[in-house]
Amino acid sequence: MTRHLSHEERREQILQAAEALFIEKGYEAARINDIAERAGLSKGAIYFRYESKRDLFIDCIRHHFEEVQEIALGDGTARTQGLEDLLGVAERFARFVEKSPSSSKFMLVMTEAAVRDEEIRTLLVEHYHRPIVAAIGVALRGDAMPLFSAMKLDEIDPELATLAQLVKSVIDGLSGSYAIGQPIDLNAVIRIGYQAISVLSAVSPRIAASG
Incomplete structure (x- = not known):
């Protein structure tokens, strides 16, 4: 039965x-x-x-974000307490993308749809882009906050937010490479990422202080 x-x-x-x-x-x-x-x-x-294919697609997007948050949060208590902690979260997500390339491919499908559909574009910005950029910005500032919290970009120094968006662009680029089947040495990326922490840690306080 x-x-x-x-x-x-x-x-x-x-x-x-x-x-x-x-x-x-x-x-x-x-x-x-x-x-x-x-x-x-x-x-x-x-x-x-x-009601429609569009409604189904929007629920697919919400489901995708639920999955991303579950991976990023780990045991549910993950916080950005600095760049190294944030990179640890990024590493968990990168390992997931490596094992499940469909995740990065669906991200491209969402992005393409967002170009034409305002509601989908808003969903992508509010539930993916801004929370991640805000988390990166707070980590660059050296503060602690729960991941995917209600922190807003306008609460972060503009130049620091710009640096955070630059970091996120690198993450998006790596995800896009997986989506189109370009091989990436993930261990090398992670190693270089940790090396870059020392550089960003030196630069970000000066940016925050100048704001």
Whole structure:
């Protein structure tokens, strides 16, 4: 007898199928029929939970961010207490991306959709870009805060925020390299990253002091 899936288990089943199809075909080309077939469900079962493909895609984005936060938070108490701690979080995420390249590929799909869709763009900025840049900025400043807290970018010195965005751009670039299948020596990246801490630690206090 087939076990009845809980609401969350059914959601996971649908989202895994949807994310795989969005990666393979892109948001525009993926069809609800294809997603239902991949999930082993009827099209009606998909529409019972989602009004449209767009609603399903947005839930895929939320699910992706839930996964990213779970990895970053570790035991749920992770805090940015400085650059080295933050790099440790980045290392955990990089190891995850290395083992699960679909994560970085879906990030590209989200970014492409965000160019055309304001709601998706806002979701990406508010739940991914700004929290990460704020966490990096606070770490550069040498303060402690829970990851993915309500810290806002305008609470950080503008020049420090610019440096934080530069650091995040490097992270995004590495993720993009994985997405297009370019080999990266992750151990070398991590080693260089830790070496860069001493440089950033020397530069960031001067930036903060000059603000």
